[in-house]
Amino acid sequence: MNDYQKLVSHFKKISRYKHLEAICGWDQAAVMPSGGYQARAESMAELSVHLHQLLNEPQLADWFENAKNQELSSSHTASLKEMKRQWQHASVLPESLVQAKSLVGSKCEHDWRIQRGDNDWQGFSKNFAKVVTLSQEEAQIRAQTSGLTPYDAMLDLYEPGTTTKSLDILFNNVKTWLPDLIEKINEKQQSEHFVAPQGVYPEAQQKQLGLDVMKMLGFDFNHGRLDVSMHPFCGGVPSDVRITTRYDDQDFVQSLMGIVHETGHARYEQGLPSSTGGLPVDAARSMGIHESQSLFFEMQLGRSKAFIKHLAPMAGAAFEQANSTVFENDNFYKLYTRVSPGFIRVDADEVTYPAHVILRYEIERDLMNGVITYKDIPDLWDQKMRGYLGLSTKGNYTNGCMQDIHWTDGSFGYFPSYTLGAMYAAQFMSAMNNACDVTCAIEQKDFSPIFKWLGENIWSKGSSLSTDELVKSATGETLNANYFKTHLENRYL
Amino acid sequence: MNDYQKLVSHFKKISRYKHLEAICGWDQAAVMPSGGYQARAESMAELSVHLHQLLNEPQLADWFENAKNQELSSSHTASLKEMKRQWQHASVLPESLVQAKSLVGSKCEHDWRIQRGDNDWQGFSKNFAKVVTLSQEEAQIRAQTSGLTPYDAMLDLYEPGTTTKSLDILFNNVKTWLPDLIEKINEKQQSEHFVAPQGVYPEAQQKQLGLDVMKMLGFDFNHGRLDVSMHPFCGGVPSDVRITTRYDDQDFVQSLMGIVHETGHARYEQGLPSSTGGLPVDAARSMGIHESQSLFFEMQLGRSKAFIKHLAPMAGAAFEQANSTVFENDNFYKLYTRVSPGFIRVDADEVTYPAHVILRYEIERDLMNGVITYKDIPDLWDQKMRGYLGLSTKGNYTNGCMQDIHWTDGSFGYFPSYTLGAMYAAQFMSAMNNACDVTCAIEQKDFSPIFKWLGENIWSKGSSLSTDELVKSATGETLNANYFKTHLENRYL
Incomplete structure (x- = not known):
C-alpha cells in the first residue's frame, strides 16, 4: 500500500466515526430526552477527541509528504488536497481544547433551549462566556498557523x-x-x-x-x-x-x-x-x-x-x-x-x-x-x-x-x-x-x-x-x- | 493514579463508546431508512473493532494483575470483578473475528427483515451460514480459554x-x-x-x-x-x-x-x-x-x-x-x-x-x-x-x-x-x-x-x-x- 492509499484508508475510517457523530448529533437534536444530555455530551466529547486524535496521528505528516511526490490522477490529486485541508484544520488544535469546546458547547446549547424561552441572558451568558473564550483561543491558534x-x-x-x-x-x-x-x-x-x-x-x-x-x-x-x-x-x-x-x-x-x-x-x-x-x-x-x-x-x-x-x-x-x-x-x-x-x-x-x-x-x-x-x-x-x-x-x-x-x-x-x-x-x-x-x-x-x-x-x-x-x-x-x-x-x- | 483507578478511567471511556453504539443501534432498528444500512454497518463494525481494541490494550493485563494486590473496598472489589469479566470475554477474540461477525451479522439481520416476509429460507441461509460459522468459531475460542x-x-x-x-x-x-x-x-x-x-x-x-x-x-x-x-x-x-x-x-x-x-x-x-x-x-x-x-x-x-x-x-x-x-x-x-x-x-x-x-x-x-x-x-x-x-x-x-x-x-x-x-x-x-x-x-x-x-x-x-x-x-x-x-x-x- 503506498502512502496515498494509506491516507485513503485512514480517511475512510475517519468518515465512519463521523457517521456515528452525525447520527448521534441528529438524535440529540431531534429525539433525545432532556435527561439524556449529560451522558451524551460526555460520549460526544469522547468521540470528538478520538476524531481529533485520528487526524493527528504522527504518521500522517509523512504520508502527506510522500503522497505529494507520487504520480496521481487529477481526481486523486483533488482527493489528496481535501484530505490535507481537513488534516491541517484539525492538527493545529490541542486535544484539550477540542474536548473542552465540545463539552462547553454541548452544555451551552442544551441550556439555551430552556434559557431562550425564559429570556435569560444572565444564565445564558455564564455558559456563553466560556464558549467565546475557547472559540477566541481556537481562532488565535488558527490565525497563528495560517x-x-x-x-x-x-x-x-x-x-x-x-x-x-x-x-x-x-x-x-x-x-x-x-x-x-x-x-x-x-x-x-x-x-x-x-x-x-x-x-x-x-x-x-x-x-x-x-x-x-x-x-x-x-x-x-x-x-x-x-x-x-x-x-x-x-x-x-x-x-x-x-x-x-x-x-x-x-x-x-x-x-x-x-x-x-x-x-x-x-x-x-x-x-x-x-x-x-x-x-x-x-x-x-x-x-x-x-x-x-x-x-x-x-x-x-x-x-x-x-x-x-x-x-x-x-x-x-x-x-x-x-x-x-x-x-x-x-x-x-x-x-x-x-x-x-x-x-x-x-x-x-x-x-x-x-x-x-x-x-x-x-x-x-x-x-x-x-x-x-x-x-x-x-x-x-x-x-x-x-x-x-x-x-x-x-x-x-x-x-x-x-x-x-x-x-x-x-x-x-x-x-x-x-x-x-x-x-x-x-x-x-x-x-x-x-x-x-x-x-x-x-x-x-x-x-x-x-x-x-x-x-x-x-x-x-x-x-x-x-x-x-x-x-x-x-x-x-x-x-x-x-x-x-x-x-x-x-x-x- | 493507581492501577485500579486507571482501570476505572479506561472502562468509563469504554462506556462512552458503548453509549454511541447503543444509540446508533436503536437508530438502526427504529428509524434508519433501509438505504442507510451499508454505511451504518461499516460504521458500527468500525466501532466494534475500536471497542475490542480498547478492551485489548496490552497494559490492561498489568493493571488487573496489580489491582488484585491493592487494598480495595468491597464495592471496588465488586467493580474490579465485573471489569475483569468484560475484559476476559473480549480479550480472547481476534479483532478480525469481531469485525467479520459485526459485518456479517448486520447484513444477515438487515436482509432478514425482507426475507422473513418472503419465507425465503434459501436467501436467508446464505447469510446465516456465515453467521453460524463465525459464531461456532467464537464458541470454540471461548471454550478453549475458559x-x-x-x-x-x-x-x-x-x-x-x-x-x-x-x-x-x-x-x-x-x-x-x-x-x-x-x-x-x-x-x-x-x-x-x-x-x-x-x-x-x-x-x-x-x-x-x-x-x-x-x-x-x-x-x-x-x-x-x-x-x-x-x-x-x-x-x-x-x-x-x-x-x-x-x-x-x-x-x-x-x-x-x-x-x-x-x-x-x-x-x-x-x-x-x-x-x-x-x-x-x-x-x-x-x-x-x-x-x-x-x-x-x-x-x-x-x-x-x-x-x-x-x-x-x-x-x-x-x-x-x-x-x-x-x-x-x-x-x-x-x-x-x-x-x-x-x-x-x-x-x-x-x-x-x-x-x-x-x-x-x-x-x-x-x-x-x-x-x-x-x-x-x-x-x-x-x-x-x-x-x-x-x-x-x-x-x-x-x-x-x-x-x-x-x-x-x-x-x-x-x-x-x-x-x-x-x-x-x-x-x-x-x-x-x-x-x-x-x-x-x-x-x-x-x-x-x-x-x-x-x-x-x-x-x-x-x-x-x-x-x-x-x-x-x-x-x-x-x-x-x-x-x-x-x-x-x-x-x-
Whole structure:
C-alpha cells in the first residue's frame, strides 16, 4: 500500500466515526430526552477527541509528504488536497481544547433551549462566556498557523477561500442598496391585499403535506427521513439524510417552506458522489454552496409564481380548505413573497434576510478579532437591528441575540454562508435559464431539467473543485452579486 | 493514579463508546431508512473493532494483575470483578473475528427483515451460514480459554454462572409437567367465553394509551422514549432508555402488553445505580435478571386480576369503547390470560412460552457444540414444535425458524434467559408477597411498595452481586422453579 492509499484508508475510517457523530448529533437534536444530555455530551466529547486524535496521528505528516511526490490522477490529486485541508484544520488544535469546546458547547446549547424561552441572558451568558473564550483561543491558534486574521481563520473552516476583505466589500455594497429596496417594496406591498391563514392546521396534516412536497422534489426516502426539532436542520450522512422542521398548528406557512428549504440541502447530500466511500473530496463543497442549494429550492424554485401554482392547491387539499381564499394562487404567492422586517432570522423573507446576516457577521468578526467582548453583543444587536431593519431588541434576548443556535457551540464564521448561498442560488438560476426554459419546466411540473442541471454542475462535483472553480464551471464566472440584486428587483418591484 | 483507578478511567471511556453504539443501534432498528444500512454497518463494525481494541490494550493485563494486590473496598472489589469479566470475554477474540461477525451479522439481520416476509429460507441461509460459522468459531475460542463446552462459553456471556448441565435439569423437568398443564388449561378454557376485539384501533390512540400506561408504571420520560420497531426491544443507555413496540390497527392487545413488558426492562435500566458513571458493576446483572423485570411487569403485575381492573377501563376510554363488552374487567382478564399454542414466541402466552424457549435452547446448544449444522434447523424446528405444541412448521420459515431476530447477529446463548426470567419473576413475586400485600397495593393503584421492593432488591444492586447472590439476598434462596409452576397453576387451573 503506498502512502496515498494509506491516507485513503485512514480517511475512510475517519468518515465512519463521523457517521456515528452525525447520527448521534441528529438524535440529540431531534429525539433525545432532556435527561439524556449529560451522558451524551460526555460520549460526544469522547468521540470528538478520538476524531481529533485520528487526524493527528504522527504518521500522517509523512504520508502527506510522500503522497505529494507520487504520480496521481487529477481526481486523486483533488482527493489528496481535501484530505490535507481537513488534516491541517484539525492538527493545529490541542486535544484539550477540542474536548473542552465540545463539552462547553454541548452544555451551552442544551441550556439555551430552556434559557431562550425564559429570556435569560444572565444564565445564558455564564455558559456563553466560556464558549467565546475557547472559540477566541481556537481562532488565535488558527490565525497563528495560517497567517490569516483570527476571524478569517474561522471563516476558512466553512467557506474556504473567503476573507473578511471580500465579505466587507460584498456586504458594504449590499448595505448601500438594501434599505432603499426594502422601503420601495414596503410601499408597493402596502396597497396589496391578501388573506392570511387563520384557524388550525393539525400537525399530522402538515407533516403529510411536507412529505408529499419532498416526494415531488425528488427526496429519496430510501436514504432519508423527515422529523421534528426545535431548530430545523439537515443532518445525517449522504446515504441517510435527516431533515427536520417544527410545526405550529396555527400556521403552516413557515414549516411548509422550511421543508422545501431543507429538501434542497438534502438533495445536495443525496446527490454527492459516493464513489470513494466517504472521503472529503466527496463531501459538500462549502456551507455557502450548501446554502445555495437550499435557497435555490426555497427562493428560486419554491417561491416562484410557477411553483406556487402547484403548491397552493396541494396545501389547500391537505387542509381540506381547497376553496378557501388563502389557497388561491395569487393569494398564496403574496403570502410567500411578503416582505416585512422582523426579529427572527429563520423566519425572515429573502429581502430582509441579508440584514440579519450582515448584523451577525459584523458582530462575530469583531468578537473573534478581539475588538469586542460577548458582553457588548446585546447592545450592538439592538443598535444594528434598529439601523438595518428599524426594530429594537433592547431587553429582548429571546428574539435578539439568543434566537440562534450557531454561536452556542462556537460555530463562529458560519453566518456569511447564508447570504453567499442566496447570491450563488440567484447566479445558478440565471445560468440554468440560459441552458433551458426553467419556468416552462416548473409550469409543466417536470423538474427533471432543474435537477439534472444541479446534479451535473453542483451535486456530483462534491469538493473536487474549489468554490470559485465550481461556480465558474457552472455559470461562466465567479461570484457576482448582481444576479441576487436583479432577482430581488425582478420579483419584488 | 493507581492501577485500579486507571482501570476505572479506561472502562468509563469504554462506556462512552458503548453509549454511541447503543444509540446508533436503536437508530438502526427504529428509524434508519433501509438505504442507510451499508454505511451504518461499516460504521458500527468500525466501532466494534475500536471497542475490542480498547478492551485489548496490552497494559490492561498489568493493571488487573496489580489491582488484585491493592487494598480495595468491597464495592471496588465488586467493580474490579465485573471489569475483569468484560475484559476476559473480549480479550480472547481476534479483532478480525469481531469485525467479520459485526459485518456479517448486520447484513444477515438487515436482509432478514425482507426475507422473513418472503419465507425465503434459501436467501436467508446464505447469510446465516456465515453467521453460524463465525459464531461456532467464537464458541470454540471461548471454550478453549475458559475450559467450558462451546455452548456454555456462549451462555456465560449472557447468564454468567449458568451451564448446560443446570439448564438440562431445569428444562427437562419443565418438559415433564408442561404438556399436561397446557392440556388441562385448554380443557378448562374451552368452556369459557369471551369477546375478542374487533374493528379498528388507530395507531395514535394505541400510542397514547401506551404512554399513559408507561406513566402509571413510573417510566421516567425525562430519561427515555417510546418508539416503533419491527421487533420490539429496550435499548439506549440508563440515562436515556429507548423502548419500542409495533402497532397493528386491528389489534391493540399485543402492543399494549408489549409496552408493559418493555417498561419493566426500562425501569430496571432507569433504576440502576449511576454512582460510578457507567462502569460494568453498575450495569444490569444478566439477561435473565433483565427478563425477570420485564416479565414481572408483564406477567406478575400486568396480567394480574387486580391490575387488569385498572387497565381495562383505561383501554376502553382510549378507544372510546368504554361500554363495549371487550373492555369489561372479566372479559379483558380472559383476553390476557388465554392459553393457546401458537407459532410465534413473542406472541405466546406465559404457559406455552417455555416450550418455545426450550426448542431454541436445544437447537442452539447442539449447533454451537457442532452436533448439528444450520441446515438441520428447519426440520428440527418442525419436529420439536409438533412434539411440544402440536404445530407443524414444515415449509413455513416465516413463522418457524426465521421468526426471531436473535440468531441473525449470532446471539447464541441468549434464549434460556427468557424462561429463567419468568422463573425469577415468580420467585420475586412470592418474596414480595411476604414483605407486603401486593394485591392490595395494586388494587389501590399504589404501586410504590412494588417499585420500592424491586428498586431496593434488584435495580439498585446493578452487578454488585452474582446472580445467585442477588436472588438469594432478595428471596432467601437461589433459583427455585417451583414458584413458577405454582404461579401458573394458581392463575390458570
